[in-house]
Amino acid sequence: MEELLRVSDLKLQFRSMRGVVKALDGVDLVVHEREILGLVGESGCGKTITGLAILGLLQRPQAEITGGEIIYRGEDLLTKNDGEMQSLRGREISMVFQDPLASLNPVFQVGHQIETVVRIHKGVSKRESRETTRKALAEVGLPATDETLKRYPHQFSGGMRQRVCMAMALACGSPLLIADEPTTALDVTIQAQILNLLLRLREELGVAQVIITHNVGVAAQTCDRIAVMYAGTVVEEGPVVEVLSRPRHPYTTALYQCLPHGHTASELQTIPGSVPDLISPPSGCRFHPRCKHVLDVCPTVKPKPVQVGDRHWVSCFWATGEDGAALGGDDAAKSVDDAAQRAKVTS
Amino acid sequence: MSDWRVRHQSSLDEARYNVRIFFKDKLAVIGLAIIVFTIVVAIIGPWIAPYPAQGRGDSNLTERLQAPSARHLLGTDNYGRDVLSRVIYGARIPLIISFVVTAAIVLIGVPIGGIAGYFGGRLDEVVMRICDVFLAFPSLILAIVFVAFLGPSIRNAMIAIVISWWPWYTRLVRGMAVSLRERPYVEAAKTMGVGDFHIIARHILPNSFGPVIVQMTLDIGTVILAAAGLSFIGLGAQPPVADWGLMISEGRAYILDQWWIGAFAGLAILILVLAFNLVGDGLRDVLDPRSKR
Amino acid sequence: MSLLQVDDLTVHFHIRRGLGKKSIDTVHAVDDISFAITEGETLALVGESGCGKSTLGRAVLQLRRPQSGKVLFDGNDLTAMRGEALRKMRRRVQLIFQDPIASLNPRRRIGDIVAEPLIIAGVKDPQKRHQMVSDVLAAVGLDPALVMGRLPHEFSGGQCQRICIARALVLNPEFIVCDEPVSALDVSIRAQILNLLEEMKTRYGLTLLFIAHDLAVVKVVSDRVAVMYLGRLCEVGPSEQLFAKPAHPYTALLIEAIPVPDPDMRPAEAIAVGEPPSPIAPPSGCRFRTRCPRADARCATEVPELRMVAAGQYAACHYPLI
Numbered sequence: 001m002e003e004l005l006r007v008s009d010l011k012l013q014f015r016s017m018r019g020v021v022k023a024l025d026g027v028d029l030v031v032h033e034r035e036i037l038g039l040v041g042e043s044g045c046g047k048t049i050t051g052l053a054i055l056g057l058l059q060r061p062q063a064e065i066t067g068g069e070i071i072y073r074g075e076d077l078l079t080k081n082d083g084e085m086q087s088l089r090g091r092e093i094s095m096v097f098q099d100p101l102a103s104l105n106p107v108f109q110v111g112h113q114i115e116t117v118v119r120i121h122k123g124v125s126k127r128e129s130r131e132t133t134r135k136a137l138a139e140v141g142l143p144a145t146d147e148t149l150k151r152y153p154h155q156f157s158g159g160m161r162q163r164v165c166m167a168m169a170l171a172c173g174s175p176l177l178i179a180d181e182p183t184t185a186l187d188v189t190i191q192a193q194i195l196n197l198l199l200r201l202r203e204e205l206g207v208a209q210v211i212i213t214h215n216v217g218v219a220a221q222t223c224d225r226i227a228v229m230y231a232g233t234v235v236e237e238g239p240v241v242e243v244l245s246r247p248r249h250p251y252t253t254a255l256y257q258c259l260p261h262g263h264t265a266s267e268l269q270t271i272p273g274s275v276p277d278l279i280s281p282p283s284g285c286r287f288h289p290r291c292k293h294v295l296d297v298c299p300t301v302k303p304k305p306v307q308v309g310d311r312h313w314v315s316c317f318w319a320t321g322e323d324g325a326a327l328g329g330d331d332a333a334k335s336v337d338d339a340a341q342r343a344k345v346t347s
Numbered sequence: 348m349s350d351w352r353v354r355h356q357s358s359l360d361e362a363r364y365n366v367r368i369f370f371k372d373k374l375a376v377i378g379l380a381i382i383v384f385t386i387v388v389a390i391i392g393p394w395i396a397p398y399p400a401q402g403r404g405d406s407n408l409t410e411r412l413q414a415p416s417a418r419h420l421l422g423t424d425n426y427g428r429d430v431l432s433r434v435i436y437g438a439r440i441p442l443i444i445s446f447v448v449t450a451a452i453v454l455i456g457v458p459i460g461g462i463a464g465y466f467g468g469r470l471d472e473v474v475m476r477i478c479d480v481f482l483a484f485p486s487l488i489l490a491i492v493f494v495a496f497l498g499p500s501i502r503n504a505m506i507a508i509v510i511s512w513w514p515w516y517t518r519l520v521r522g523m524a525v526s527l528r529e530r531p532y533v534e535a536a537k538t539m540g541v542g543d544f545h546i547i548a549r550h551i552l553p554n555s556f557g558p559v560i561v562q563m564t565l566d567i568g569t570v571i572l573a574a575a576g577l578s579f580i581g582l583g584a585q586p587p588v589a590d591w592g593l594m595i596s597e598g599r600a601y602i603l604d605q606w607w608i609g610a611f612a613g614l615a616i617l618i619l620v621l622a623f624n625l626v627g628d629g630l631r632d633v634l635d636p637r638s639k640r
Numbered sequence: 641m642s643l644l645q646v647d648d649l650t651v652h653f654h655i656r657r658g659l660g661k662k663s664i665d666t667v668h669a670v671d672d673i674s675f676a677i678t679e680g681e682t683l684a685l686v687g688e689s690g691c692g693k694s695t696l697g698r699a700v701l702q703l704r705r706p707q708s709g710k711v712l713f714d715g716n717d718l719t720a721m722r723g724e725a726l727r728k729m730r731r732r733v734q735l736i737f738q739d740p741i742a743s744l745n746p747r748r749r750i751g752d753i754v755a756e757p758l759i760i761a762g763v764k765d766p767q768k769r770h771q772m773v774s775d776v777l778a779a780v781g782l783d784p785a786l787v788m789g790r791l792p793h794e795f796s797g798g799q800c801q802r803i804c805i806a807r808a809l810v811l812n813p814e815f816i817v818c819d820e821p822v823s824a825l826d827v828s829i830r831a832q833i834l835n836l837l838e839e840m841k842t843r844y845g846l847t848l849l850f851i852a853h854d855l856a857v858v859k860v861v862s863d864r865v866a867v868m869y870l871g872r873l874c875e876v877g878p879s880e881q882l883f884a885k886p887a888h889p890y891t892a893l894l895i896e897a898i899p900v901p902d903p904d905m906r907p908a909e910a911i912a913v914g915e916p917p918s919p920i921a922p923p924s925g926c927r928f929r930t931r932c933p934r935a936d937a938r939c940a941t942e943v944p945e946l947r948m949v950a951a952g953q954y955a956a957c958h959y960p961l962i
Contacts, residue, residue, distance in 0.1 A: 017364070042826035043797075157915045158689075187688035188853065190915065192897040195907040214827065217856075217899030221907045240903045258831040259901055260860045268831040268860060274796060275826075361791075531743040535807070537703060538735040539757040540727035549756075553747045 001032040004176055004208050005054070005093075010068035012046075012053055015061075019279040023049050025232040025286065026068070028305055028313075029210075031176065036202055036209045038219030038240065041229035042255075044275050047212045050229075051178045054210075055095055056085040072176075091121045094169035098181040100161035104153035111149025114168045121172045136167040139205065141197060159190035163197065170207065177201070180212045195222050216259060220244055225311065228252050231276055231286040237305070238312030248308055248319040250291045285316070293318040365633045375629020381622035389438040402432035404587030412605045422607035424597060426587075430607060434615050436589035441571045441619060444505055448570050449563055451509045456516030457559060461547045463517065464524025475521065478514035486511045487573055494582040501574075501590070504583040508573055512566070519562055523555040557634050564627025568620040575616055591616050642676040642712075643815060643847050644700070649673045649709035651692070651699045655920075665920045669695040670706070671871040674946075679814075682841070682848040684862035684879070686855060686894070690919060691868040693851045697817045700849065701735055702726060713815065731761055734808035738820035740800035744792035750777075751788030754807045761811055776806045779843070780836060798829035805836065809844060817849045822857060834861055855898050859883055864952075867891045870919055870927040873946060877953030887955035887962045890928050926958070934959045 012024035024046050031037045039047045052058050054070055056077065070077040072093065077085065089095075097103045105113060111133055118129040134144040140163040142148055153161060162182060169177055179198065183191040199222055201207045213219055219226050220240060227237040228249065236249040247253045257269040273290040276282050282289050288298040297317050305313040306320040314320055370376055388395070396402045397420075407427035415422040421430035463474035481489065486508075493507035527533060528551065536546050577583035578592030586593065591612040598609020651670040669692040677683045687693045698704045700711050702718050711718040713733060721729060737743040744753055754773045763769050774784035780802040792800060801821060808816055818837070822830040834857065841848060852858050858865060859879060866876040867890060875888040886892045899907065914931050917923055926944050929935035936959075944956040 042828060159915060187916070188855070188897045189688065189893060191899070192907045195899070199907070215899060216827070216901040220901040220903045221899050221905060244901060244903055255827060256901065258828045260831070260834070260856045261900060268835055270831040270835060271828045274798070274829075358791075531737050531739055532745045534703065535735070535737065535743045535804075536745075536756065538701060538730060539807075539811075540730035540760050541756065542727075542760075545760075549748070550745050554745070 001035065003030055004033050004035075004073065005029075005031040005210075006069075006071045007050070007054065008069045008071070010050065010053065010070065011066045012049065012058075012063060013066055014058075014063040016279075021278045022281055023063075023232055023278055024053070025281070026302065027229070027232070027234050029227045029234055029237060031208055031210055033175065034202060034206045034208055035225065036198070036211060036223045038223035038226040039210055039212045039229060040214065040216060040219045040226055042214055042275065044231075044278070045229040046232040047214075047229050048180055051095065051180050051210065051212050054178065055089055055093055056080070056082075057095075087121070090117055090169070090174060091172045092174050093176045093178065094172070094174040095178045095180065096162070096165050096169050096182050099185050100158065100165045101153065103165050104161065106153055109150050109152055110156075110164050111146075111151075114164075114171050117168055118171050132171055133167070136171040137164075139170065139201070140164075140167045141193075142167065157190075158186050159193060162186060162194055166197070166201075170201065170205070173205075175206070176208045176210070178210045178212070181214070182211065183218060184213070184215070191218070198222055216244070216255065217261075228255070231281060232278060233286065233302075233315065234305070235287065235316065236312075236314045238309060238314075242309055242312050248312075248314040249287075249316045250293050250318065251287050254292075291318075368633050369629050372629040372632055374625045375632075378622040378625025378629065381618060382626060385438050385619055385622070386442060388435055389442055392435045392438065396429075396432035396435045398429040398432040399436075401428040402436035402589055404428070404589065406587075412601070412608075414605075415607055421611045422605070424594070424608040425601060425605075430594075430611055433589040433594060434591070434611055437591045437594065437612065437615070438619075440501060440584060440588075440590050441574065441616070444501075444508075444574045445567045445571050445623070448505050448508050448512075448574070449567055451505075452512045452566075453516055453559065453563065455509065456513035457520050457552065457555070458547075459513075460517035460520030461524050461552050461555065464521035465528050465543065465547050465551055467525070467528075471521070474517065478517050481511065481514040482518070484511070487576060490573060490577060491580070491582060494577060499582045499585060501578075501584045501588075504574055504577045507577070508570060512570070515566075516559065516562065519558055520552070520555050523558060524551050527551050527554055560634060561627075561631050564623070564630050567627070568623040571616065571620055571623070641679055643679040643714060644677040644849070645710075645712040646676070646700060647674050647710040647712070649696065649699055649711065650707045651695050651704060652707050667919050668871050668922050669919060670699060671922075672709070673868075673871075673873055674709075675866055675873065675876060677815075677847055677849060679847055680845065681863045682850055682861055684850045684852060684858040684865045685868060686852055686858050686865060687868035688853055688894075688916065690870070690916060692871045692919070693853075693868050694819055696868070697735070697819050697849065697851050701730075701733055701817060703735075727760075731757070731811045732813050733815045733817070734811075734813045736801075736804050736808050736816060736818045736821045739824050740797055740804050740821075741792060741795075743804050744800060746792055748791075749788065750790055750792070750795075750803055753792075754788075754803065754810055757807065757811045772810060773806075776810045777803075779809070779840070780806045782806070796829075797825050798832060801825060801829075801833050802836065805833075805840065809840060812844060813846070815847045815849070817851065819851045820853065821850075823852065823854065830857065837861065855883075855894055867894065870916065870922050872927055873956060874928065875953070875955040875957075876946065877950070877955075881950065881953055885950070885962055887949040887953060887960040888928075888957050889932050889934055889961060891955075892961060893931075926956070 007027055007029045010024055010027040013020050013022045027050050029037065039050065041047045053065065065078060104110065114133040114136060115129040118124065118132045133149065137148060138144040142160065142163050156164060183194050186194060195218065198209060202209060211219065211223060223240050225238060226240045226243050227234045228251065230251045236243055236247065236252045243252060244256065247256060254271045258271065260268060271290055276286060284299040284301050285303050288294045295317055303315040303317050305315045308314050308320060393399050401407055410423050410427040411425060413419055413423045419429050419431065421434065423429055459474060463471045489511035490507040493510055494503050497503040497506065533546060533550050536550055574583060575592030578590045579596045584590030584593045594612035595609040601608050649670055650672055653667040653669055655665045655667060673696060685693045685696065695704060699706045706719060716729065718729065751773055754777065755769050758769045758772060777784040777787055782799065782802055822833050825833060840846065850858065850861055862879045864877065865879050865882050867874045867888065869890050875882065875886065875891045882891065883895060886895055917930055923930050925941050926939040929939040938958050944958050946954040946956045949955045949960050949962055
């Protein structure tokens with residue numbers, strides 16, 4: 001499978017009231033054609049910012065990219081100017097956000113909003129853009145009737161609105177879709193419908209996706225590969241089955257154990273400490289103050305991604321050994337296997 | 348660190364940060380400097396005015412209508428009074444008016460708005476309709492009516508301005524109270540059994556200060572102009588008091604040949620109102636969270 | 641002994657529509673709901689958005705007056721109480737909100753926020769208040785000296801929720817309604833707060849009504865679960881039993897729809913399609929019938945009552961799954 005998007009060592013900071021926030025400290029991830037990558041992490045880890053950075057949607061001069069590359073189909077997006085990025089958005093890479101109500105203009109009919117996107121990128125006639133819009137609506141499971149086209153956003157329910165946003169994102173046939181918490185604002189029964197839709201889009205239209213979410217369950221059920229982020233960097237990336245059944249990074253393991261699946265209250269593990277302040281983040285590996293397996297080298301040097309399996313990378317000295325050898329995988333694996341077994345039994 | 352500093356650490360940090368933002372705005376700093384300068388001049392006026400007696404109102408008919416010269420830096424007026432001294436003495440009135448009147452307007456308008464907005468219902472309707480009546484008239488006209496009713500004097504001009512202006516703040520705070528009363532922390536207070544007036548005083552009003560302060564900064568300059576305007580038409584300060592508005596009025600008849608009689612007083616009003624507006628802009632930048640980057 | 645008993649509680653909202661505000665729509669938020677909570681128990685109230693669970697929580701506390709029905713707390717009818725008597729009763733029942741940061745007055749210091757209930761309750765001595773506030777802040781895992789002088793915006797979501805819990809506990813209440821207390825928090829913080837709630841429950845001898853939409857969380861904290869749909873109760877029963885063998889089709893749907901972090905499972909092909917109907921014009925008879933694969937004519941005409949389907953488990957369905 002060809003590489004569609006590669007983010008290498010992306011570094012980003014932005015200015016805020018209290019100082020300079022070093023939001024991204026070297027993010028690496030890869031998305032292949034027709035692949036679904038899950039970008040998972042808790043709030044403040046930088047996953048949304050990564051998505052916005054890929055599309056060039058961050059406000060300058062507050063946000064400043066200080067290093068790295070974003071290679072899309074062989075071209076570095078960071079070298080492109082505003083005009084070029086504008087034609088790229090929607091046509092090549094599109095994005096769907098968390099709150100569908102906020103993403104749609106309340107005073108325009110949804111048909112009009114989708115058609116506008118099509119006309120801008122494809123320069124086709126009104127009739128053709130209407131046809132394209134109808135097709136897009138059908139693809140996301142909405143009735144492709146005139147009645148739907150004439151409705152306003154507030155006349156749809158949450159789940160249907162999110163489908164409208166996805167139709168708008170896919171209307172121009174972009175090969176890559178970035179979905180930022182697409183189901184967080186939706187009810188759990190509607191969530192299942194939308195997740196199935198995302199899978200279908202990949203199956204039928206071949207749309208590659210980056211699904212940004214804090215819900216490990218969502219990532220587990222929809223993604224092929226998963227990248228776990230903590231405090232501005234990807235700590236582990238690999239096939240979802242691998243990463244969840246045999247996590248290497250202590251944060252991934254700890255995160256999995258916090259999930260309420262298969263636990264009772266007395267057994268819920270927590271991660272001691274709290275998410276670091278990114279204005280003065282910990283030195284070296286940003287997770288080291290909270291890590292059970294911290295080594296002497298951890299506070300001094302930031303670990304680089306090391307391959308530990310087929311397309312499975314970890315940034316951790318304890319997991320990979322300072323000389324690159326894979327260490328410490330077994331203990332972590334055993335406890336997670338137990339948890340996974342229990343989850344299967346009780347769910 | 349003393350206990351007081353520990354307990355108020357956050358407020359001190361915030362204050363220090365706000366001061367820094369304010370001083371970044373050069374124009375606001377200039378405005379502040381002008382206001383401080385004016386206050387100082389007003390305080391030490393009797394000692395620095397070259398002709399204090401004339402400043403207070405004594406005439407000197409032998410030196411009438413003299414152009415600016417070394418003896419009278421800004422010339423003399425139609426009664427022979429030194430214009431510079433009168434401008435200096437005239438500084439006290441707008442300063443007092445701006446602070447006292449604005450404070451009174453806020454002290455009356457804000458609580459009424461808070462109570463009306465929080466309770467809603469019939470009380471809210473009644474208060475809003477009363478405000479509508481006041482707001483239907485241009486405030487200056489209303490002030491003129493009140494002063495004419497009470498009799499012309501500075502004190503009555505101030506009262507008149509307060510009476511015509513408070514509804515603006517009531518409406519402003521009422522709008523805020525209506526939205527704030529739904530906030531989770533207000534609900535939390537109700538859950539704990541906090542009484543209504545305590546909720547208004549501790550939760551609603553303190554969180555309404557932002558727009559109120561913004562409105563105050565916009566209004567102070569206008570209040571000064573309103574007071575000067577009332578004096579100009581003879582309903583405010585009465586001769587022989589040195590008042591800038593009155594001086595412009597007195598200089599009206601002489602504007603073609605002895606322009607200095609009214610012009611310098613007018614210039615003083617312009618500069619002071621401008622200064623308040625610049626400071627207001629600076630304060631709004633401090634209060635606006637979006638500009639905090 | 642039931643500490644809390646709710647009988648036939650009904651809460652309706654009226655929305656005025658149209659330019660002349662002529663027509664009035666009624667939102668049937670809560671309709672004839674009855675349940676009881678034993679002392680020391682945690683009852684979870686689950687449902688999706690719009691089912692009325694938050695409204696029910698507030699109606700129990702009389703923050704929203706119900707149209708009809710009774711709420712008996714320790715024998716006292718809260719619906720009949722007013723003014724000072726109700727305010728006094730409020731000290732025994734507290735509420736923890738979903739958005740911890742928004743539940744704290746942004747302009748007040750933490751020490752003052754947590755002390756407010758004490759002032760209302762008439763604890764006059766400032767030293768005593770200071771001591772009580774320090775104690776409760778320490779109990780929730782915060783260092784009083786570091787926290788009391790600061791403002792809410794300086795804290796994270798998890799810390800704010802601890803402060804809210806401290807504020808709820810400072811008067812030693814008996815009953816706490818937790819309205820989605822962890823929904824707005826990160827996964828690892830969620831775990832911390834859930835553990836904290838358990839600890840506080842034991843330490844202070846609390847009874848909890850835990851409102852949530854996340855079934856995974858509910859499984860962990862609750863003794864019994866009540867499932868709500870569009871203003872009515874679908875099913876009530878002991879937590880483990882209900883999850884293992886749900887009786888109501890909606891409960892089964894909810895359980896299946898939870899995304900489990902097991903990559904071998906794909907998202908549930910939802911056994912009910914479509915969207916929840918509007919609470920303004922709820923379906924006649926059983927409100928779930930428009931999405932239920934087992935519905936038939938009887939479901940449209942007859943409102944199902946809560947009936948026992950297993951030991952301690954009740955379902956409002958004409959064709960329960962067990």
